[in-house]
Amino acid sequence: MRSRIVLAAADGLGNTAIADELGIAVSSARKWRSRFLAYRLDGLTDEPRPGRPRTVSDEQVEAVITATLETTPADATHWSTRSLAAQLGLSQSAVSRIWRAFGLQPHRQDAWKLSKDPLFIDKVRDVVGLYLDPPERAVVLCVDEKSQIQALDRTAPILPMMPGTPARATHDYKRAGTSSLYAALDLATGKVIGSLHARHRAIEFKKFLATIDRNVPADFDVHVVLDNASTHKTPAVKRWLAAHTRFHLHFTPTSASWLNLVERWFGELTTKKLQRGTHRSVRELNADIRAWINTWNDNPRPYIWTKTADQILDSIARYCTRINDSRH
Known part of the structure; x- marks a missing residue:
């Protein structure tokens, strides 16, 4: 959408015309035209937002996923968020967030059966x-x-x-x-x-x-x-x-x-x-x-x-x- 705003402005359209054509607010058209004029392509990306810095690295995320999919604990058939967190030195909430993000549910097991009927x-x-x-x-x-x-x-x-x-x-x-x-x-x-x-x-x-x-x-x-x-x-x-x-x-x-x-x-x-x-x-x-x-x-x-x-x-x-x- 931001790129379309800039391209429409390059075609000579004003803020109101751009907003009507793209179905957005006039303020949005004005904002991204101004950002592009000031910073060129870098102006179309999001600015850094306030908040707590990231505490879990990509390597830790990979370790959680690999351990969940490829290993089991010594005393159980599957990992829980707490047992895996203790194993990897993470918090239980961090493991829980990673599982939700990647759709992992070790506690669940579905049944399946393939038919062997020759016909x-x-x-x-x-x-x-x-x-x-x-x-x-x-x-x-x-x-x-x-x-x-x-x-x-x-x-x-x-x-x-x-x-x-x-x-x-x-x-x-x-x-x-x-x-x-x-x-x-x-x-x-x-x-x-x-x-x-x-x-x-x-x-x-x-x-x-x-x-x-x-x-x-x-x-x-x-x-x-x-x-x-x-x-x-x-x-x-x-x-x-x-x-x-x-x-x-x-x-x-x-x-x-x-x-x-x-x-x-x-x-x-x-x-x-x-x-x-x-x-x-x-x-x-x-x-x-x-x-x-x-x-x-x-x-x-x-x-x-x-x-x-x-x-x-x-x-x-x-x-x-x-x-x-x-x-x-």
């Missing part, structure tokens, strides 16, 4: 292609089961939230049984078809397919995205599919549940209803889940898939290159 690329292209360009006269459903949902009751009442104090629940609980939820998320509308069962065998999956068949209009094909669980491929299921030719299964790669959009919906169900819910019986748990599904379907919110298969595969390739080049 990984083909399956990614199949499923993502279905998301981005669904077929006409067809319904695309993302299907999976959330098994072993526990009906849990706390051993003492939950204390309500108060100003300055979060809600409090006991760490221990009483188990009252489990339930398994089959869910089919409609890609286009976001609506969910749900079915609760005591177990999650092939027979329950076949019953859920029949539930889907009843809920989807007969003149639509049904494309189902699901994982490679053995219950999805039994002879009984295959016979049912052979008798219902409008159903087309699209399997996600092994160890790639992130490709199934219904997993995102399961996450919402868990965080908004199950994680902090209390249920004294399986019947109470099932009633709560059904009510939540009905509420969701009153105002469904479809998830929009945006990445292409090529973008996903390129991202995975870059990540594989990074971990292969790593010395850890």
